[in-house]
Amino acid sequence: MKWKVSFSKQAAGFIAEQKVSEEVSHLIVLVIGKFNKETVSVDIKKLKGEWGDFYRIRKGKWRVIASFDFENHSVFVEVIDWRGNIY
Numbered sequence: 054m055k056w057k058v059s060f061s062k063q064a065a066g067f068i069a070e071q072k073v074s075e076e077v078s079h080l081i082v083l084v085i086g087k088f089n090k091e092t093v094s095v096d097i098k099k100l101k102g103e104w105g106d107f108y109r110i111r112k113g114k115w116r117v118i119a120s121f122d123f124e125n126h127s128v129f130v131e132v133i134d135w136r137g138n139i140y
Contacts, residue, residue: 056085057127064117067133073115080112081119081128088121107131115139 058081060068068074083095096111100118110117116139118132132139 054126060130064130064133
């Protein structure tokens with residue numbers, strides 16, 4: 054099943070500035086695999102409060118905040134930033 058991935062302006066800017074396009078793509082594929090019950094090593098956590106519809110994905114020193122629409126097979130990446138700047 055193909056998933057549609059879209060990015061906020063901030064997330065797209067971080068990807069372009071840090072040149073991490075392939076790493077982010079790979080990370081999203083791993084997360085989708087984890088939701089499909091595959092055994093993958095990815096650090097993901099459901100957020101609470103005002104970010105309750107989002108998940109935090111940890112990759113080294115940067116963090117990805119994304120929402121997953123399982124019915125429509127789509128991912129929206131809201132924020133990608135360094136660990137200290139994201140929360």
